[in-house]
Amino acid sequence: MIRLADYREPDFFIDEVWLDVRLHPTDTHVRSRLAIRPNPVMGEAPLELDGEKLTLHAVSIDGEALSPTDYTLNPERLIIHKPPRQPFTLEVETTCDPEANTELSGLYRSNGIYCTQCEAEGFRRITYFIDRPDILATFTTRIEAEQADAPVLLSNGNPVEAALLENGRPFAVWHDPYPKPCYLFALVAGTLAHVEDHFTTASGREVILRIYVEPGKEDRCAWAMDSLKRAMRWDEEAFGREYDLDMFMIVAVPDFNMGAMENKGLNIFNDKYILARPDTATDADYAHIESIIAHEYFHNWTGNRVTCRDWFQLCLKEGLTVFRDQEFTTATRSGIAKRIADVRLLRSQQFPEDAGPLAHPVRPSQYMEINNFYTATVYEKGAEIIRMLRALIGRDAFRSGMDLYFARHDGQAATVEQFLACMADASGRDLGQFQRWYEQAGTPEVTIATAYDPAARTFTINAGQATRPTPDQSVKQPLVIPLALGLVDASGGDMPLRTASGTNTPNLLELSEPAQSWTFIDIDERPVPSLNRGFSAPIRLKTDLSDADWLFLMGHDPDPFNRWEAGQIYAKRLLLSLTQACVEGRRLWDASDYSEALRSSLRASSLTAQLKAELLNLPSEPDLASEIGRNVEPVAIHAARQHLAAYLGRTLREDLEEAYQTGAVPGPYTPDPDSAGRRSLRAAALTLLAAGNRDEGARLALDQFRAGSNMTEIFSGLAVLARLDCLQRDEALAEFYERAKGDHLLVDKWLSLHALGPFPSTIARVRRLMEHPAFSLRKPNKVRALIGTFAAANPVAFNDRSGQGYQLLADILVALDPINPQVAARIAGNFKSWRMLEPNRQRLAGSEIDRVRSSSNLSRDLTEILSMIASNPLPAMD
Known part of the structure; x- marks a missing residue:
């Protein structure tokens, strides 16, 4: 078990790395030359180099070969007993077998392409190295291969030299001038085609942009290139971050353990997050490509130029960069759709993680295998912490804090404490208690009780917070929880918020104690509180609001996210009651109030098609299981959800049919937010129509599948059929395979x-x-x-x-x-x-x-x- 508390500085630093890689499918030869210096604050120690699945051929220091008695070799380490106490050059020659590397970690060959994946600890499968993120070095890489095997040879940084040797073998040399940890090293080689574009930075520098793909797939790269250019411009405008190399390259490969990897200047992508054409990719695929392209590019500063000191600080690059890519998507597409999608993801993946045996803090205190901590907690909850921080200190102070973070720690391996110190210095605020969000596992539960006094014309909110014990922590301390608030009057407007001092109150309450109260004055009628607007904190919220209050907010809340949230909460209450009835064998009932609220929303001209679609999408079965928490009966949850969907499909049939018909988007396919929203509404309507009438829904879905002019229409029709017990299901799947x-x-x-x-x-x-x-x-x-x-x-x-x-x-x-x-x-x-x-x-x-x-x-x-x-x-x- 590796523990954060045991962190100690490295005994040695590596300042420069020269690699000579001679590729071969089963016998790749790697010669590394490392400029090493002892850490002056550490005592005399052996030099321990990590290495796995390598064959060692030679090792020397300052040109003198070491004998086997000078070092110890085991399956995980090369230990040099008495290294010099002054700077020295270590040379190591090894071989590895890329073809046999089915783990796809380190250097591997799949589908005829040599590829690397070094995060978190894959570089040790390429050569012996001090494989930890606080070792930052400049890299120069020479690659050589057979012309027929790998005519394209890529690595990090800028190209230095490329030519054919006398024997016809190509070679290329790349140099990355920015110190980086070895987990950001990348090498790709093979028969690849590319598309090229250019980008002019804010300071006027010209950057070459290239996306490499398997030959024949160049026509599926346009959206990825467009997304990249927009992400580069946005990062300049929103965070003042400009790209720093002469080239930015992306390689799309079909076999990859992750979605993508932010290697400096040479991002490697799972090709499902690059390749898109209207007849092969859905709206969701286009959105994912745009988001992940942005995410990996934004890592150039939050992860590469400023990296993490150790793997416990993983959230410092991942949570922060997820927040940045969320902000990019919010600015360039439908902000409400993005926020709803992010909260759905958090609730479906991270909340169950927090409530179960895999619960861990955003910054874990220990791990056995770091690969297991690339989790929704680190990524999605980590992003929510950054969002809360910005809400608490304000947008201007947050931007100043980010500027200070880059200025202080550029070229360094940083910690969560150092990041928060920048935010504290920029805002003048003590963030000591806020840091608990990084240290405590579990989802806080906030309980709200309200009281209206018509005589005194006051409205009081009483709030309490508690976090249940998790496997690693039995006692939880109170957190700083920002609760965005609105008090909605009978006409659907927000009331002014004033306290006894008579001054206007910001619409952000800060809950920092186990229990707190706020009283608002000059309230002439009982308002309906709109709490945690925009999901301002990743909490479970329990309130004394009635079903009537939730239905009112569903139809009138000025905050569009909370309008959707009110519908979800009401639907969850209804579905949980129906589930219990299924478990007990009781008769199920109808939900006319909910149906009428949805009808009003479908007919509301002020709502976008995307928001209407989100309102029609019922809470998921895993979400309901998470709400129940104990003695879950999955079949009962499914039956309850199907019952409600069928009821809505029948009672809203005319409105759903109209939404389905008007949701068709004429003309050539485009992934713009308005068109995607209309297609999303069409898919949601089809789902409910099929639940209400299986035979009619199956016919409609099959017709859509066969007539669809783009993959979104084709796939949404198939997705409905896949969940129906009907003859058309296998028929359509067989047809789709012939196309696919x-x-x-x-x-x-x-x-x-x-x-x-x-x-x-x-x-x-x-x-x-x-x-x-x-x-x-x-x-x-x-x-x-x-x-x-x-x-x-x-x-x-x-x-x-x-x-x-x-x-x-x-x-x-x-x-x-x-x-x-x-x-x-x-x-x-x-x-x-x-x-x-x-x-x-x-x-x-x-x-x-x-x-x-x-x-x-x-x-x-x-x-x-x-x-x-x-x-x-x-x-x-x-």
């Missing part, structure tokens, strides 16, 4: 659609597809598409009462772990909520977890995840 089989990204969509059916037969279907030529455990995207979708997005089939869904996932984990431990560990996370289930399902899931844990030679990645899932109980309930 030449395109691996479309095949991934086809695999995921098969995994969505909420039927017992889906388990056998998934097992059959695992034998299909289109599926491979060696392809992370295939595993995520089929197995990930089944386990994460199909709670009915995954939690089948027979336990066969758990058996399926366990079988996959046993088979996948020796091939790719990182992907196996991430897929295993789908077991995280097993203790929330009713007793029989708990028993079945627990048995499968134990079966996997008892397997021999499990990786550290999977061992850690399963140990936490199996060992840590759920927090106590009230």
